[in-house]
Amino acid sequence: MSKLSVLQIENLVAGYEQRVLLRNLFLCLPEPAFVAVIGHNGCGKTTLFRVLTGQLPYQGTVQLAGHDLRTLRRPAATGLLAHLPQRNVVGFSIAVRELVVMGRYRHHRFLGGYSAHDYALAAEALAGVGAGHLAHRDFTLLSGGEQQLVWLAQLSLQDADVYLLDEPTQQLDVYYRRRVFSLLHRWVVEQQKTILCITHDLDNLAALSGYVLNLSRPVPSLQVLSAAVVEAERAFLESEESLAAHG
Numbered sequence: 648m649s650k651l652s653v654l655q656i657e658n659l660v661a662g663y664e665q666r667v668l669l670r671n672l673f674l675c676l677p678e679p680a681f682v683a684v685i686g687h688n689g690c691g692k693t694t695l696f697r698v699l700t701g702q703l704p705y706q707g708t709v710q711l712a713g714h715d716l717r718t719l720r721r722p723a724a725t726g727l728l729a730h731l732p733q734r735n736v737v738g739f740s741i742a743v744r745e746l747v748v749m750g751r752y753r754h755h756r757f758l759g760g761y762s763a764h765d766y767a768l769a770a771e772a773l774a775g776v777g778a779g780h781l782a783h784r785d786f787t788l789l790s791g792g793e794q795q796l797v798w799l800a801q802l803s804l805q806d807a808d809v810y811l812l813d814e815p816t817q818q819l820d821v822y823y824r825r826r827v828f829s830l831l832h833r834w835v836v837e838q839q840k841t842i843l844c845i846t847h848d849l850d851n852l853a854a855l856s857g858y859v860l861n862l863s864r865p866v867p868s869l870q871v872l873s874a875a876v877v878e879a880e881r882a883f884l885e886s887e888e889s890l891a892a893h894g
């Protein structure tokens with residue numbers, strides 16, 4: 648193989664005090680790729696993201712675009728990684744377009760305002776997630792689903808190599824759920840991004856191309872997405888056997 652994997656994980660062990668959640672995980676992500684990270688509640692999906700964003704100590708090796716994760720102080724600031732957490736709260740009134748344009752923060756000069764170009768990109772990003780009409784609304788007054796679309800628009804402006812999304816469709820209705828998955832698919836195909844997306848929304852996965860990583864499996868590994876694979880993983884997650892293994 649001539650090209651380094653954008654994300655390479657070897658023998659990763661991580662968890663909390665008495666509880667190891669990720670045990671000897673190996674992962675070599677092809678680039679670009681869409682990876683659906685699935686598994687039971689509490690199996691360690693968000694914990695994996697906490698490792699990748701430098702919020703949790705771990706054993707083993709994690710390489711991001713050829714850099715040892717331990718040597719990267721702030722992967723987001725260098726454009727290697729962008730992260731959309733499960734809960735993102737804003738405690739003050741702010742216009743949607745002002746929140747979205749902050750996705751351009753790496754291009755922003757200290758004490759300088761955002762440029763007309765930045766705002767044009769923010770408008771484009773909002774339109775891309777189907778939320779162009781929300782640009783001038785107060786973010787804090789939007790519905791949970793509308794807020795989630797705004798976060799996705801902001802994320803798309805960060806222009807990172809690897810995107811980590813923690814249940815991005817959680818609060819969305821059926822139409823927007825499908826729309827978000829096809830948007831993520833476009834980021835992979837058109838912009839060559841690599842996306843790890845935690846989701847419980849198995850219904851939308853079968854139609855996508857990419858991979859699934861089931862962290863409830865005793866030895867999780869990347870599997871190529873297909874209707875048959877999604878059904879097999881659903882059956883595994885619904886089985887008593889898988890719950891017993893995880894309990």
Ligand SMILES: Nc1ncnc2c1ncn2[C@@H]1O[C@H](COP(=O)(O)OP(=O)(O)OP(=O)(O)O)[C@@H](O)[C@H]1O
Pocket residue numbers: 663664668686687688689690691692693694695
């Ligand atoms: N700071 C912490 N200290 C101790 N235990 C924690 C801590 N954070 C999370 N946990 C526990 O670790 C387990 C895994 O949590 P994690 O958030 O990774 O699950 P998850 O797979 O993302 O689940 P869900 O699908 O419900 O979001 C849970 O049982 C959780 O209670």
